Amino acid sequence: MAESLVLIEHHRQQVKRPSLHAITLARKLGGEYALLVLGHRLDGIAASLVSYGACAVVVADDPALAKPLADRYATVIAEAARKRGAKTILGTSSTFSKDVLPRAAALLDAPMVTDVVAIEEMDGSISYRRPINAGSMFAIVKVEGDRRVLTVRGTAFEAPAADAAPCPIKRFDFDAASLPNGTQFISREERKSDRPDLTEARVVVSGGRPLKDKETFERLVGGLADALGGAIGATRAAVDAGMAPNDYQIGQTGKVVAPELYIALGISGAIQHLAGIKDSRIIVAINKDPDAPIFQMATYGLVGDLHRIVPQLIESIRRA
Amino acid sequence: MKILVPFKSVPDPNDATVVGAAASTPKSVINPFDEIAIEEALRIRERGEATEIVARILRVLIEKEAPHVVIMGKQAVDDDSNQVGQMLAGLLRWPQATFVSKIEFLGNKTRARCTRETDAGLEVIEIKLPAIITTDLRLNEPRYVSLPGLMKARRKSIEVLTCDQLGVTVRPLTTVISTARPPKRAAGTRVESVEELVTKLRQEAKVL
Numbered sequence A: 001m002a003e004s005l006v007l008i009e010h011h012r013q014q015v016k017r018p019s020l021h022a023i024t025l026a027r028k029l030g031g032e033y034a035l036l037v038l039g040h041r042l043d044g045i046a047a048s049l050v051s052y053g054a055c056a057v058v059v060a061d062d063p064a065l066a067k068p069l070a071d072r073y074a075t076v077i078a079e080a081a082r083k084r085g086a087k088t089i090l091g092t093s094s095t096f097s098k099d100v101l102p103r104a105a106a107l108l109d110a111p112m113v114t115d116v117v118a119i120e121e122m123d124g125s126i127s128y129r130r131p132i133n134a135g136s137m138f139a140i141v142k143v144e145g146d147r148r149v150l151t152v153r154g155t156a157f158e159a160p161a162a163d164a165a166p167c168p169i170k171r172f173d174f175d176a177a178s179l180p181n182g183t184q185f186i187s188r189e190e191r192k193s194d195r196p197d198l199t200e201a202r203v204v205v206s207g208g209r210p211l212k213d214k215e216t217f218e219r220l221v222g223g224l225a226d227a228l229g230g231a232i233g234a235t236r237a238a239v240d241a242g243m244a245p246n247d248y249q250i251g252q253t254g255k256v257v258a259p260e261l262y263i264a265l266g267i268s269g270a271i272q273h274l275a276g277i278k279d280s281r282i283i284v285a286i287n288k289d290p291d292a293p294i295f296q297m298a299t300y301g302l303v304g305d306l307h308r309i310v311p312q313l314i315e316s317i318r319r320a
Numbered sequence B: 001m002k003i004l005v006p007f008k009s010v011p012d013p014n015d016a017t018v019v020g021a022a023a024s025t026p027k028s029v030i031n032p033f034d035e036i037a038i039e040e041a042l043r044i045r046e047r048g049e050a051t052e053i054v055a056r057i058l059r060v061l062i063e064k065e066a067p068h069v070v071i072m073g074k075q076a077v078d079d080d081s082n083q084v085g086q087m088l089a090g091l092l093r094w095p096q097a098t099f100v101s102k103i104e105f106l107g108n109k110t111r112a113r114c115t116r117e118t119d120a121g122l123e124v125i126e127i128k129l130p131a132i133i134t135t136d137l138r139l140n141e142p143r144y145v146s147l148p149g150l151m152k153a154r155r156k157s158i159e160v161l162t163c164d165q166l167g168v169t170v171r172p173l174t175t176v177i178s179t180a181r182p183p184k185r186a187a188g189t190r191v192e193s194v195e196e197l198v199t200k201l202r203q204e205a206k207v208l
Helices: A017-029 A043-047 A070-083 A095-107 A214-228 A236-240 A306-319 B039-047 B051-065 B084-092 B147-155 B194-204
Strands: A004-007 A033-039 A056-061 A088-092 A112-116 A118-122 A125-132 A137-143 A148-152 A169-171 A183-188 A203-207 A231-234 A261-265 A282-287 A300-303 B008-011 B028-031 B035-037 B069-073 B096-106 B111-118 B121-128 B131-135 B159-161 B174-180 B189-191
Touching: A004 A017, A004 A070, A004 A095, A017 A033, A017 A088, A017 A118, A017 A148, A033 A043, A033 A070, A056 A070, A070 A095, A070 A183, A070 B084, A070 B096, A088 A095, A095 A112, A095 A148, A095 B084, A095 B096, A095 B111, A125 B174, A203 A214, A214 A231, A214 A261, A214 A306, A231 A236, A282 A306, A282 B194, A300 B194, A306 B194, B051 B084, B069 B084, B084 B096, B084 B131, B096 B121, B111 B131, B121 B131, B189 B194
Parallel strands: A004 A033, A004 A088, A033 A056, A056 A169, A088 A148, A112 A148, A203 A231, A203 A261, A261 A282, A282 A300, A300 B189, B035 B159, B069 B131, B096 B131
Antiparallel strands: A112 A125, A118 A125, A125 A137, A137 B174, A183 B121, B008 B028, B096 B111, B111 B121
């Protein structure tokens, strides 16, 4: 019986790579871990997961799970955790895992810890470190009980190596007809992009409200991102103003990123935004206001008008 | 100090203009809370991050009030856990719609069509009522309380219930042992030009 059960996320027939990072925490926790995927037509996905050192890849495959409906998914996850005797159920933080795992925790009567960034062993028990107050503090938390549910901050753990001997793929059987029926999937935006995924990109270029409008945002932020082969991010203010879609939002209630290079254009550095970028290796800030708080966090700061600077920067990068 | 606020939005009983074609949607005001279960739950909440207790107490209140829908914030900005709404939905076995930026009630208020903000963009689902909805930032712009509203609120009574009165036993499964400050990032340097920036990124940071 595996100690831990790791929920792996997938989209359009591909595993979401950041969701694999939870495996690294499962390895640190010790004991055996199984990987769990839910959905429909999962053969390819399951096959791609056999080398991550799990004792099994557990697959819940059924048309009833074709869309990630929280009430159905949580029911199946809770059942799988019970049947397999899992003590810890974990997944990388994402809107998917945050939608589904707390509900599963309630069904399992288990406490839950959100956004674990590290664990410590203290007097024979494990404590979990997690950010609070928009990342300005950490709380160190202990839980009791037979089971616990965790979401893991993907940027706090490395990608696991996939070099283990292949493990078996096990089909998880459940009664699809008795799954909840209260939710219906209607539609989802499917914007295709050649740019890398925001949470996986090596370079992220982000814009704030001074970018004025959607066209300027795409031209300058998008232009610089493309010159660097990076992804685009945005502040809440920019998304609220309609310059960028919600999935570009970085911060306390958006995505948390930790790229090699983060370039902040016209971003003042509100604490809620900084919460999403603190672990970037290099931060560059370009802002007209020399007193903008972001300059205190930036590795390199350039004071000036981004509308003048960014085209020069794009040109300079392209030239070399 | 944290206060739980499950509240009801009601048509403004003082609004005489809610008549005729001009009022397609009646003006709503927030019903200054009827009931709150606080005391013991709050002390436990302050000692630790017992979000599962928060969910259990709300569940008892909800079973008592029998609302059609519970609308609550997706996460508390101090704790950032983002769990209570979903846990509550699990305990009640109700449908849930999380991180919602738009709500439309359909089928004579038997369903809600909700737009959710997800990592992949906007998603639309329909949920049968009663259900739990957790709100994301862009659902609305909260209004300021008017001065008359504030005066009216002062005259309302607030019912305070204890866990015993609700018939709930609470035993926290989560404890906060300590808090810590993260290490501060070392201060960086200012550059004076695009050329200087590019040079430093290339040669010093080795990131270009």
